[in-house]
Amino acid sequence: MNEPSKIVKTIASIIFPFIIVYGLYIIVHGHLTPGGGFQGGAVTASGIVLLLVAFGSAEIAKKIKESHLSILESVGALSFISLALLGLSTTFFYNFLAGSNFIFGRIPPFGSNPGDMNTGGVLPLMNISVGLKVIAGLFAVVLILSFVARAKEGRRK
Numbered sequence: 001m002n003e004p005s006k007i008v009k010t011i012a013s014i015i016f017p018f019i020i021v022y023g024l025y026i027i028v029h030g031h032l033t034p035g036g037g038f039q040g041g042a043v044t045a046s047g048i049v050l051l052l053v054a055f056g057s058a059e060i061a062k063k064i065k066e067s068h069l070s071i072l073e074s075v076g077a078l079s080f081i082s083l084a085l086l087g088l089s090t091t092f093f094y095n096f097l098a099g100s101n102f103i104f105g106r107i108p109p110f111g112s113n114p115g116d117m118n119t120g121g122v123l124p125l126m127n128i129s130v131g132l133k134v135i136a137g138l139f140a141v142v143l144i145l146s147f148v149a150r151a152k153e154g155r156r157k
Contacts, residue, residue, distance in 0.1 A: 004054050012054035019047030027131035031120035037130025044131070045138035057146035069140040076132030083122050083129065097121040 023044030030036030052060045087094030 041134025073136035
């Protein structure tokens with residue numbers, strides 16, 4: 001397989017931070033706008049896959065280990081389940097942080113009001129948890145598939 005040109009590597013290096021920031025924006029603002037943890041995680045993972053395509057799986061595998069992806073995916077799953085269980089005193093997935101203070105959001109008053117953008121409670125935290133799981137899971141799958149493809153190519157030669 002041919003090595004990607006210097007132009008492809010340079011453009012991928014320039015575009016990568018913008019894709020990551022946009023994916024993280026979708027994750028963090030998922031409770032206010034269309035999007036959320038899964039969509040933002042998919043965008044962020046696609047940015048990492050862009051580097052995989054531009055620089056090759058061997059180069060990326062030196063920097064990102066499968067064990068690290070497994071740990072990140074586990075942290076996302078455990079934090080999501082923990083947030084769900086913390087609300088169990090009322091109901092499973094109870095939004096126990098909504099209305100608690102300014103950081104996690106006030107419950108907006110009924111009727112005409114100037115609006116309060118931060119009313120999500122635990123929803124942003126759950127989006128972040130799902131985003132971590134999706135980023136690690138999707139990238140791990142693509143990384144493994146690239147190893148399989150590279151092994152098959154090596155057997156053909």
